[in-house]
Amino acid sequence: MGKSFDLNLVFDFLPKLLSYLHITLLILVGAVLIGLLVGFLAALPRIYNIPVLRTLSAIYVSFIRGTPILIQLFLVYYGLPELLKTIQIDVTHMSSLVFVIITYGFSIGALFSEIIRAAVSAVDRGQTEAAYAIGMTPIAAFVRIVLPQALTIAFPNFANLVISYLKDTSLAFYIGVMDMTGRGQTLGTATNHFLEVYISLAIIYYAVCILLEKCFSLLETRMLRYERQFPVSQ
């Protein structure tokens, strides 16, 4: 157990921890960007039913869903350097941060691909046919008609995903990344006031989550402006 509880320390720790918030956000943003890219690439073979690739994508998604993120993190952290060694690439000096971002990127990507796939199939087929009927190419029909609506449909789930991964970034300190939680760990060890550290951390994570939720819900309202706003009177 630590020393006796001191509320003032909670406020002391807040700025110290906040100065590492940008690392936490960097992990999140980097991972979301990778996740969007990977997620799209993984979704396409299943949307268009491309043999082999479709199966690979399904295996990838089910593996990510079926394993804890912490184990994925260790697998990448210890496994990727070994794998790369066999093709003569040395990554022993690469920052742990990179491993975290890659792991979280692929992890988000798998779930995002599921969300995108469901959203694309939720856009009614008739609109694609209408786009073909006016002479659009399949790519134009997808990009201009299906995708914008699919993104809107996917958005609430996507927002939840981002928020839950914000919280999961706190696991990064297990492989030695100095993010907010990592910094909290060292602060706790140095002062022996772990409870105060964790209260500060909880406050910060909670505040950031609330802030993100607010932003997402504003965006969502904007994206949904084409949904029915008032009943038809005529």
Added chain:
Amino acid sequence: MIRLKNIKKSFGKQMVLKGIDLTVEKGEVVVILGPSGSGKTTLLRCINFLERADSGAITIGDLSVDCHRATKKEILALRRKTAMVFQHYNLFKHKTVLENVMEGLVVVQKWPVERAKERSLQILEKVGLSQQIDMYPSQLSGGQQQRVGIARALALNPEVILFDEPTSALDPELVGEVLSVIQKIAREGITMIVVTHEMGFARDISDHVVFMDNGVVVEEGKPNEIFHAPKEERTKQFLKRITPEWRYSI
């Protein structure tokens, strides 16, 4: 001019089109009648390759395509000569009325945005939707949505517009406004192929009537001949059932 030659189409074991021939002159309005399941929708969808016919040939203007062998390029070219008005409108839900109409001009025909907007506004005025140009489809009544669908087709200045039961999803009190818009553009000499169950409308609008049943053309001719003096027994049965109040010289 549009010419369909020996169009055949099966879904699995079921042969839905058993060799359809049809010629539509420029400016002509052809109405296709027939009982449910006779293949009318399938025929329209084969014309713009939303379904690919198993065999047969389609000619529209100077473009002839063999259905079985048609390349992606030919299909695209064919679709750019046609337009379609759907039973369920199929409007682009995330675009405003004006954007729905402009989409084809800007994206497919590569018009500059300003010119496309100008033309789209003219056409929306023609279908009576000048007040609704900035609304989204979800804010419109069914009749208004279908008039947007018609404007979207009309904007492209196609060689033929295909109508698949344009009013059958509408509440009865909204049917009239859509039919009168179709009638109005028919008078402007636009070539149309119309599938409908609105018999009065069909008789008034058509230059030529085709009666289909079970994947074949049973009988075709001038509206007067088909509606008032049909020759084939199946045509008679169909008309008697659907418009018992009309008088036939049968």
